[in-house]
Amino acid sequence: MAKKLDLYDVTIIGGGPAGLYAAFYSGMRDMKTKLIEAREELGGRTLMYPEKIVWDVGGLAPVRAAQLTQVMTRQAQTFDPTIVLGQQITGLERMADGTMLITSATGEQHWSRTLILAVGHGALKLARLDLPGAENYEKTNLHYTVTELASFRDKRVLISGGGDSAIDWANALVEIAASVTLVHRREHFGGLEQNVKQMKASNVQVLTPYVITDLYGNGKRLDAVSIAPLNEDGEWTKETGLKRLAVDAVLINHGLRGDLGPMLNWGLAREDWNFKADEKLATNLPGVFVAGDTANYGSKLYLIAGAFTDAALAVNSAKLYIEPNAPTRAQVSSNNSKFDEMNRALELVEDCS
Ligand SMILES: Cc1cc2nc3c(=O)[nH]c(=O)nc-3n(C[C@H](O)[C@H](O)[C@H](O)COP(=O)(O)OP(=O)(O)OC[C@H]3O[C@@H](n4cnc5c(N)ncnc54)[C@H](O)[C@@H]3O)c2cc1C
CATH class of the missing domain: 3.50.50.60 (FAD/NAD(P)-binding domain)
Incomplete structure (x- = not known):
């Protein structure tokens, strides 16, 4: 059994747009973050249409999906989260102290205080x-x-x-x-x-x-x-x-088809084909949140832009679950001391170019 020394504040399952943005935003909220992706590559469904030009991501139009995948991946790595590739998560067990043991199809174990499911339609497999x-x-x-x-x-x-x-x-x-x-x-x-x-x-x-x-x-x-x-x-x-x-x-x-697999037996409430959430992206299981295409709530937007918003909301909910007195959301990035050093490095590059 993995030592609880490896306990993470938040574990994000799925490395598509929702999971990648959640990894970034979770770093902004000072949480020890792990992202686990079933495939050997990050990007989720955007890997299915690399040549297509995407026009409807705010502030980024137009961009090829392949380039968008690269940019999202780079952003996800800003705060050095642990990224695990090639593991399909299948099991979830809750301990008496509330921590969660997450297991993969191949038997690896991960410990976390909260969980964000950003699994889209499920693990993508060849049809x-x-x-x-x-x-x-x-x-x-x-x-x-x-x-x-x-x-x-x-x-x-x-x-x-x-x-x-x-x-x-x-x-x-x-x-x-x-x-x-x-x-x-x-x-x-x-x-x-x-x-x-x-x-x-x-x-x-x-x-x-x-x-x-x-x-x-x-x-x-x-x-x-x-x-x-x-x-x-x-x-x-x-x-x-x-x-x-x-x-x-x-x-x-x-092409590829999604398979939610054993996750369907975790006791998560469902709505249509995906998981039911409230407006804060909380599911019916304590400490388990959803983001992106896998989330279903009244005003859900099945777009990459919607996945980003869900991710920030889910991360904020995870933060408050762990620290009920924390601010309800992160300080905006343009006015956030976490970026001071990185901004100076960028300014240096600009000055030199
Ligand atoms: C052909 C096509 C064109 C599109 N064009 C646009 C567009 O122009 N604009 C737009 O906004 N949207 C577009 N979309 C939709 C957009 O791609 C999705 O809304 C978006 O990818 C959803 O992101 P997500 O992170 O929620 O899920 P996904 O991108 O599906 O990522 C989920 C990830 O979770 C992983 N995963 C699943 N289960 C597990 C598990 N058990 N363990 C570990 N990992 C797991 C999967 O392998 C996958 O990588 C398009 C979709 C398609 C198919």
Whole structure:
């Protein structure tokens, strides 16, 4: 069991916009802070659309999501919080003295006085092909990413997906594969416009709105798949016209899906798919607060800007939970002695440039 010497004032679960801003603001409130992220990278959902230009973050328009991720990550590190990557938090246990023991799927333990759940839709995982027996082919020729381009040389490749990854791989593979067919369930593609144009002008056979309906193989290796067009209701039927395609490799790029997992058994009150909170971002569990997309309260704003506001409110609530007599919010940064030294360093750089 981890020593309680490692007790943190606040542990933030989730390293998306809400978690990153909470880490910064928690430092401003002088709290010993830890942030734990399930993935190996910080940024949350902004990692899903790095090339997209974001216009609706106050004071920052326009900015590519990749750049926004970098800036948010830098800001989160201002007060040197402990940042833990690659741990999906699954367990929560409350001790008699009120401290919380938080455990990860791989057994690591973390101690905290308060908790901020900034978990969005849950731990982001690859969306797998939802067809019977699909997992049997994952060791051979059903792929979710390309690890070695050359292994697709002279093969008949079917790609399913319409985002950046699907389109980038179609453009890369068409140069070396015998053929590339891309199916996507919508007419519209989510990928970068110039890459979509490049794909449409190339030898990639693009079929929309189509989905994969059946897999054919010997249980170890796929030989063929059926695909079908979707009707106006977004469904396929045998009547809409199944096509059978012989394939040597299938690449699925259906993006990432969130999974709240065992957190759903912690006794947190829910509202729709996420967690119910009051206007101070408190949940029904003492000392447990929420921020960002995972929070649900009357005036909730499902935007990055909303995630930032939630984060500051949740941190203020955590501070007051630990120190009921503390000021209700932090002193503004432009008039806060915590920044004196950092400001002097910045002014020095400005003076020298
Ligand atoms: C394609 C797309 C475009 C968008 N465009 C815009 C836009 O232009 N403007 C805008 O304001 N918003 C936009 N959004 C919405 C915006 O990205 C979200 O509102 C925002 O990311 C929410 O931030 P968050 O921190 O609450 O959650 P998330 O960004 O989802 O981050 C949650 C993090 O928590 C981690 N996590 C979850 N469970 C666990 C666990 N158990 N243990 C450890 N870590 C865990 C996840 O891995 C993830 O990194 C867009 C969203 C998408 C999908």
